[in-house]
Amino acid sequence: MTILKCSATTCAYNEDMLCSRGEIDMMGESAHSAEETCCGSFREKSQGTMNSAKNGCGCETIQIDCKACGCTYNDKCKCTAASISVDGNDARKCDETKCSTFQCEC
Ligand code: SF4
Numbered sequence: 001m002t003i004l005k006c007s008a009t010t011c012a013y014n015e016d017m018l019c020s021r022g023e024i025d026m027m028g029e030s031a032h033s034a035e036e037t038c039c040g041s042f043r044e045k046s047q048g049t050m051n052s053a054k055n056g057c058g059c060e061t062i063q064i065d066c067k068a069c070g071c072t073y074n075d076k077c078k079c080t081a082a083s084i085s086v087d088g089n090d091a092r093k094c095d096e097t098k099c100s101t102f103q104c105e106c
Contacts, residue, residue: 001061001062001063002061002062002063002064002079002080002081002082002083002084003060003061003062003082003083003084004018004019004024004060004061004062004064004083004084004085004086005017005018005083005084005085005086006018006019006039006085006086006087006088007085007086007087007088007089008039008042008086008087008088008089008091008097009089010044010045010088010090010091010092011039011042011043011044011045011088011091011097012043012044012045013041013043018059018060019059019062019086020059021041021062022059022062022063023041023062023063023064023065024039024040024041024062024063024064024065025039025040025041025064025065025066025067026038026039026040026064026065026066026067026068026079026099027039027040027067027068027094028066028067028068028070028071028099028102029067029068029069030070031068031070031071031102031104032070032104032106033102033104034098034099034100034101034102035098036068037068037071037098037099037102038094038095038096038097038098038099039086039088039094039097039098039099040067040094042088042091042093042094042097044091044092044093064078064079064084065077065078065079066078066079066099068099068102070104070105070106071099071102071103071104071105072103072104072105073101073102073103081101083101084099084100084101085099085100085101086098086099086100087100
């Protein structure tokens with residue numbers, strides 16, 4: 001599994017820069033850059049998910065289903081990178097997050 005660090009601390013699943021969701025969906029079907037990816041599992045804290053969203057504590061490793069098939073680390077919609085960094089300081093929605101580890105095969 002992949003080690004995930006996430007700076008989207010406005011997300012209900014974020015626990016000290018780790019993700020507590022257990023698995024996430026990364027979006028970006030036609031992405032050619034990190035900016036064109038986003039975390040489809042992002043949920044803003046203020047949407048009432050604050051307590052119910054948590055699936056336990058933040059874990060270092062996570063299962064990542066990823067639609068960004070143009071990324072070097074993507075193998076049949078699974079992320080094979082040893083570690084990734086998701087960024088989204090002050091994010092309010094999915095589009096304001098990105099996988100900074102994305103590397104275009106192009
Ligand atoms: S590194 Fe690539 S395959 Fe892994 S989550 Fe990021 S965009 Fe998807």
